[in-house]
Amino acid sequence: MSHKSSFMSKKAVDRTISGDNTFTHRLKCTYTRKNIMQRFSIFSLARNALSYHKNWQEHWRSPEPKPEYDVIIIGAGGHGLATAYYLAKEHGITNVCILDKGWLGGGNTGRNTTIIRSNYLQDESAAIYELSRSLYEGLSRELNYNIMFSPRGLINVCATEHEMRAFQRHAYANKLAGIETRMITPAEIKKMVPIIETGKNARYPILGGLYQPRGGVARHDAVAWGYARGADNLGVDIIQNCAVTGILQRRGRVVGVKTPKGEIKAKKVAIVTAGNTTMLTDMAGFKMPIESLGLQALVSEPIKPIIDVVVMAGTVHGYVSQSDKGELVIGGGADPYNNYAQRGGITSWEHTVRALVEIFPVFSRLNMMRHWGGIVDMTGDRSPIIGLTPVKGLFVNCGWGTGGFKAIPGSGFVFADTIANGRPHPIAAPFNMDRFREGRLIDESAAAAVAH
Amino acid sequence: MLLITCPVCGAVGDESEFHCGGEAHVKRPASSKPGNVSDESQYEYLYVRNNPRGPHREMWQCVRGCGKWFNAMRDTLSLQFLAFYKIGDPIPPLPGKKSATKTRTPIQGRRK
Numbered sequence: 241m242s243h244k245s246s247f248m249s250k251k252a253v254d255r256t257i258s259g260d261n262t263f264t265h266r267l268k269c270t271y272t273r274k275n276i277m278q279r280f281s282i283f284s285l286a287r288n289a290l291s292y293h294k295n296w297q298e299h300w301r302s303p304e305p306k307p308e309y310d311v312i313i314i315g316a317g318g319h320g321l322a323t324a325y326y327l328a329k330e331h332g333i334t335n336v337c338i339l340d341k342g343w344l345g346g347g348n349t350g351r352n353t354t355i356i357r358s359n360y361l362q363d364e365s366a367a368i369y370e371l372s373r374s375l376y377e378g379l380s381r382e383l384n385y386n387i388m389f390s391p392r393g394l395i396n397v398c399a400t401e402h403e404m405r406a407f408q409r410h411a412y413a414n415k416l417a418g419i420e421t422r423m424i425t426p427a428e429i430k431k432m433v434p435i436i437e438t439g440k441n442a443r444y445p446i447l448g449g450l451y452q453p454r455g456g457v458a459r460h461d462a463v464a465w466g467y468a469r470g471a472d473n474l475g476v477d478i479i480q481n482c483a484v485t486g487i488l489q490r491r492g493r494v495v496g497v498k499t500p501k502g503e504i505k506a507k508k509v510a511i512v513t514a515g516n517t518t519m520l521t522d523m524a525g526f527k528m529p530i531e532s533l534g535l536q537a538l539v540s541e542p543i544k545p546i547i548d549v550v551v552m553a554g555t556v557h558g559y560v561s562q563s564d565k566g567e568l569v570i571g572g573g574a575d576p577y578n579n580y581a582q583r584g585g586i587t588s589w590e591h592t593v594r595a596l597v598e599i600f601p602v603f604s605r606l607n608m609m610r611h612w613g614g615i616v617d618m619t620g621d622r623s624p625i626i627g628l629t630p631v632k633g634l635f636v637n638c639g640w641g642t643g644g645f646k647a648i649p650g651s652g653f654v655f656a657d658t659i660a661n662g663r664p665h666p667i668a669a670p671f672n673m674d675r676f677r678e679g680r681l682i683d684e685s686a687a688a689a690v691a692h
Numbered sequence: 693m694l695l696i697t698c699p700v701c702g703a704v705g706d707e708s709e710f711h712c713g714g715e716a717h718v719k720r721p722a723s724s725k726p727g728n729v730s731d732e733s734q735y736e737y738l739y740v741r742n743n744p745r746g747p748h749r750e751m752w753q754c755v756r757g758c759g760k761w762f763n764a765m766r767d768t769l770s771l772q773f774l775a776f777y778k779i780g781d782p783i784p785p786l787p788g789k790k791s792a793t794k795t796r797t798p799i800q801g802r803r804k
Contacts, residue, residue, distance in 0.1 A: 518743040529739035531714075532768070577694075577712040580745045580769045586693045587708050620739045677735045 277473040279384050299465060300472035305479050308505040309337045311659060312497055313512055314484050314520060316340035318349040318460075318645065319637055320512035321467035321478075322652020323659070328474035330653070331660035336476045337506075339499060341483035345464030348514050351582070351614035352645040353537050353571035355550055355561065357394050357455035359421045361410050364670040364682045365623060366417035371667060372650025376458060379649060385466030387458050388564065394455030394550040395429060397436070397599070399444040403555055407450040414452075424451045432549055435602045443598040444556055457550060457561050457569075463648055487524045487634065494524075494633040510635040510659055515580070515615030517638040526630045528638070529676050530617045534579035535571075535642050536588045538611035542566030546602070556595030567609065570596065574616060574642055584611035616641055620676060622685035626655055626668040635659050636673075696752060696764070699776040703757035713751035715741045716763045717783065745769055747786045 278284060278297040288296055311327060313320045316338045327333045338344075356376055358369035380387050398404045407423065414421040426438045426446045438446045468478055479501075486498035487509065496505035511520045521528045542565050552559035557573040572592030575585065589611050597604045619625060619639040624647070626637045637655045640647055654665035664672060675681060694707040703709075718741070721733040742748065748768045753761050765775040765784055775784045 516745070519745060527736070527740045528743075529735075529741075531741050531743050532745075577707075577750065577766075578715075578743060578748055578768045579771065581771050585707075587706065591708075676739045677731055 277384075277469065280386075299469040300478050303477045303479065305337055305339075305477065305482065305499070305501055305504050307502075308496075309477075310335040310506065311508045311510065312336075312504060312506040313338045313510045314340075314497065315347075315511065315513035316344035316464075316468070316478055316480065317347050317512065317514065318345065318464050318467065318648035319514070319640070319651050319655070320510075321345075321464055321471055322648050323510060323512060323637065323655045324476045324478075324652075325467045325471040325474070326653050326656035327660060328471060328476055330656060333660055334475035336471075337504065338471070338476060338478045339482050339484055339497070339504075340478075340480050343480050344468050344478060345461055347582075348614040348616060348644060349464045349648075350461055351537065351612055352460055353559065353561070353569050354457040354460045354563075354645060355394070355455070355552075355559065355571075356389070356391075356458060356646040357452050357550075358419050358646070359394075359396070359410055359414055359450060359452045359455070360684060361413050362623075362682050362684060363413075363417060364667075365684055366414065366419055367667050368624075368650050368654065368671070369647060370417065370419050370650075371653065372647045373454065375649035375653060376646075377454075379458075379463070379466070383466035383470045385462060385469060387462040387466050389456065389458040390564075391454045391456040392549050392561075393432070394452045394552065395424070395432065396450040396552045396554060397429060398447045398449055399553065399555045401447065404447050407448075410450055419452070420454060421450055421452045424449050433547055433551060435546060435600050436551070437599055437601055444553070444595065446599075455550060457563075459564075460645060463645075467648075467652070484520065484523075487520070487631075489524070489631060492632055494631050508633050508635065508659055508662075510637065510655070512637045512655075514617050514638055514640060514644055517617050517636070521629070521636070524629070524631050524634055528625070528636075528673070529620055530625070530639055531578055532580055532615050533577070533618050534575040534581065534583075534585070534588075534613045535573075535616045536575070536584045536611060536613045537569065537571040538584065538589050538593075538608050539563070539570065540568040540603070540606045541609050543568070543606070547600075551599075553595065553599055556592075556599070558592045558596045558599070560596060560600070568603070568606065574618070575613075579613075580615055582613055582615055584613045616644070620685075621681035621683045623682040624651070624671050625673050626651065626671040627658060627664045627673065628662075629673070694766075694771060694773070696773065697776055698754040698757050698760070699762050699778050699781075700760040701754060701758035703754055705756065709754075709756040711753040711755045713753060713761065716749045716751045747774060749783065 324336050324338050358373040360366050360369050376389050411423050429449050430438050482499050484497045488496040494509045515532050518528050547562050550561040560570050563569050617639045618641050622641050625639040629636050654668040657665040658668050696710045697704050721729045723729050749765050752764050763777050766773050
């Protein structure tokens with residue numbers, strides 16, 4: 241882990257010294273100092289095995305909030321944690337705290353179906369999602385934390401002629417944007433996914449598919465934990481169970497936030513609270529073009545390896561991948577009404593499962609184990625909103641809709657730059673709030689690879 | 693699963709037999725001179741909605757029954773329906789508030 245020269249406190253100097261990787265020094269650090277990150281390696285694993293894994297260090301501290309920070313980030317989900325990590329690492333801003341009303345990674349970061357892809361149609365989307373996907377490629381090494389990124393390949397199967405044409409267009413757009421995707425034939429799909437029903441009498445005939453070889457999945461919790469551990473190590477305070485109840489302003493400028501633990505001051509505050517964005521912006525006194533909807537997912541009982549790519553079927557609202565535990569992770573469309581209840585419902589998954597058993601008849605006798613719901617931000621064009629707000633010093637990163645997990649590293653990277661410099665990062669710039677006023681939508685709802 | 697009663701035909705069914713049309717009482721900014729409609733009010737009409745964590749008034753359609761649109765008030769946190777009422781009926785007050793919000797314009801008025 242690299243350290244910036246701006247670390248000048250005593251603690252920070254100590255940390256820099258700990259970069260000395262001699263074995264004895266590491267041992268001493270490990271057992272005498274709490275605030276130095278233990279690196280994971282085959283050696284640390286062996287060493288800790290000798291003590292029955294009882295001396296592993298905690299991943300992050302649980303500090304009390306200081307009275308003032310340079311930046312306050314509201315929301316300790318993947319996006320918030322990634323933002324804090326890149327603020328500290330790329331911009332040297334380490335006097336940062338992250339507040340969360342619950343536990344970190346307990347919202348949509350822990351509820352999604354972990355799919356990572358970047359086969360978007362619009363140039364703006366392609367830029368940010370491909371940045372994100374490429375950051376995922378090296379993230380385990382970067383964070384020294386196994387996020388289990390598995391670029392196993394992702395197929396968007398087409399069941400209608402319209403879908404074939406739409407995805408052919410995606411393939412051309414992706415080629416222009418430098419994203420590796422290609423159209424594949426039913427025979428190729430059958431070879432990759434032998435359990436798929438490609439017969440002539442299939443209820444949903446497979447006509448072809450858009451294949452992204454470097455799409456895949458990752459362990460969602462590990463992404464949150466890895467960023468949390470990395471950010472904490474760089475000096476960021478992660479404060480859980482501390483809800484923000486008000487946003488303090490003076491003369492159109494943000495000056496801090498109100499919490500049950502008292503007021504915390506900061507000249508820059510970032511709202512990264514997917515699902516509850518409008519609750520926070522209502523406190524700040526402006527409106528957002530966002531509605532909160534429920535998105536549901538479910539998993540089957542664990543079975544032996546049966547499908548080693550991600551299959552998405554947009555027409556029938558279903559997508560499936562198999563986790564390393566063997567469970568089939570299945571997701572569908574969002575519930576079509578405003579919803580803050582983080583729980584599953586029957587209608588949505590019945591719709592998804594009904595379609596999936598037609599595409600994968602072999603699934604028909606599987607037991608489903610759990611289903612759950614997460615609350616997602618929906619914007620009018622199904623693209624996120626990243627950037628500045630009418631309140632000076634207040635930033636917002638929201639509106640990722642049903643596809644926020646795949647965007648975590650890229651979103652955090654550009655948002656940290658936006659906060660540090662007080663102006664939108666070039667990749668984030670098109671995703672400003674004013675695009676709705678100006679009619680400059682980044683329309684991924686009609687162009688989406690799945691029905692959102 | 694939501695259980696819904698159509699106030700027009702009396703049909704009772706689950707959410708798959710109805711269609712949600714989003715927030716109710718959204719008023720299109722109208723003027724005899726369309727040029728007088730500001731960009732701001734047009735933007736709010738098209739994209740900005742109330743997104744409360746709690747009681748929410750919305751439109752539903754009785755798709756498998758009479759086909760008519762009607763309004764409902766539903767708590768978005770408990771998912772419980774608080775009222776079903778026909779188009780044109782008096783708007784039921786939000787729980788905890790004294791009177792209905794008939795006279796205010798829907799978007800600007802209710803949002804504080």
